[in-house]
Amino acid sequence: MDWINNVQFFTYVGVILSSIGTTLALSLASFSIATIVALLLSFIEIFGPRPLVKAVEWYVKIVRGIPLILALFMFYYGLPRVGFPLPPLYSAIMGIALVDSAYQEQLFKGAIEGVSERQVEAAYAIGLTQWEVFRHVILPQAFRIALPGWINEFSMVLKDSSIAYAIGVTEIFTQAVHVAHVIADYLRPLLIVSLIYLCICYPLSQISSRFHKGLVEMGMMGS
Amino acid sequence: MLNNILYILFNYGSALEVGLRHTIIITVTSYFTGLVVGLLIAVLRVYGGRWIRGVLGILVEIIRGTPMMVQLFFVYYALPEIGLLLNPVAASIIAIAINSAVYQSEYIRASISAIPYSQFESALSIGLTKSRAVLTIILPQAIRVATPALVNEAVYLFKYSSIAYFVTAPELMYIGKFIGSRTFLYVEMYIVLAAIYVATSIVLTELAKVIERRYVIPGLLKSKA
């Protein structure tokens, strides 16, 4: 195979890379929205009144069951039916944010609940109020506990953004498929796009496991 | 709206059934293939030689670092270029199984390392060989520790198998889209699909809790500092 030396190869790389902005915008936007929603929901599930807790539980149960493709279709084809058409990119952002909010909610809830009972008891024992215990002991520890998973979750969203291909968002995967159609060869575009995903996901996964290791060493988490 | 939903269920019920059957076939086959391969990868990555560990490590990072979509397209569209032509269902099963094997191997590997080394030592001390110690002492514990994650993976695959839609495998999503295009009742169709996926995943999750409760080892790895 001599295509590494092929000038055309680099043209493909360029074409595919030209859509990296869309991929990043799509991932970052949906991920941030999901984080905000998930934070709110997890606080409600842990500290809220009973009926709201039940509501959040059902939200998570239902949303976790919906395949991402279906979520995208629902936003893209469903919203126009109720008179609220959204362009593909925005539909994709909403769809991914919706599905990911359920996953992040569980991550945050688990982190808050993962703060050791003993830490909380010691905090009360020095005379902190409920809010202060939350603010100075639970929150900082829960943040550190959630961090590795949160970083991994971003990788998940980044990779899942390729499903936006289903509704024609031209992110890098869609672009790779387009190139494949044009040159009638899937192998090269797929390798290129894989490499791009790897270049982002691999460092993130390394950072995540560094944080995780730190947590274990600080005694905030079993190995 | 309700009329339309009933219309779909009435006229296309058997088509949906076919779709559901394929979804289940793809999910179950790829999940269990993934479990077996994942177990193998995990054990080799913990107890294997340097080379095996290195190669598997790279493989795992590559699969984890790329979307399942890319893997699916690779199997279905790129493999024919090197002479391996697969039908849509087979391609989906292979792609999903590979992806799942890697994730499941990570869950199992994490739980193997969560089993204290003293367990291994005490297994050796009663005269077991290394491989028997791993098989009879370490793995049974590790699998149980990993059970929640492994079961979650099954629920996840059930809905993620919908990406087989992209390679025209006649599973739920594909059939749904097909019915939608025949009847122009897209939204109603999506509601039906969502109901099927959500209901199944809730049932599976509840089932998972029962399994977890049965297999959890009382007190193991529960303590926190």
Added chain:
Amino acid sequence: MKVDLLVVEDLWKFYGKEVILKNVNFNVEKGETKVIIGPSGAGKSTLLRCINLLVRPDRGRIVLDGDVITERRDVHNIRSQIGFVFQHFNLFNHLTAIDNVLLGLIKVKRLSREDAMRKAKEALLSVGIAEDLWRKYPAQLSGGQQQRVAIARAIAMDPKIILFDEPTSALDPELIWEVLNVMEKLSRNGMTMIVVTHELGFAIKVAHEVMFMDGGTIIEKGLPEQILLNPRSERVRRFMERMWYLYSMDRKFWRSENAK
């Protein structure tokens, strides 16, 4: 004149239908060190948790320095006047040693940063934690060091009383000594303390009174020598015999050494 700093009257605690504490009564004088001994499940931890209101008693009164704390609603204010030292140290994992001490001083006592700093350093030095350890995280300290930081965290708050719940039972033998040493010094300097411990040497040497708990109530109390060497009740005598066997100490040795 002797002043009662802490009065516990007719204290009861239930978990469901199970009685955990029943009719517990005792007083602690200012500057007194009280040791509580008793078998596992006797309710010793529950008693200490009730005193600083981490657990709400179901019946009875606790009076701290003239203040009926069981009737107070601002429990955090009460807790800030009572130190608590846990079996497993319970230092805040995300904070350095000195920040562990500072948290209460700044957030509860609302001291200025400098004042808090001065107090924290003083407390850490008094338990023998030198400057090179101040910026270390709990996970980087030995068990004995962690427990001494935990004691510093308690004393820095200028509590009226400190409660110790088996402070040395999670420690290796050679680390036990350094912690007991700090506690002994604290007691000699006039701190009022209640200590749940099985360290008989400490009890004999430091305690002003020993109380023996079983089945959720105090079944015997008296001078350390009397409870540890000459208990009246059969139950206590059996327990103490086993304890002495475990510590393999010669009872006669203690009797002669400590005879007043």
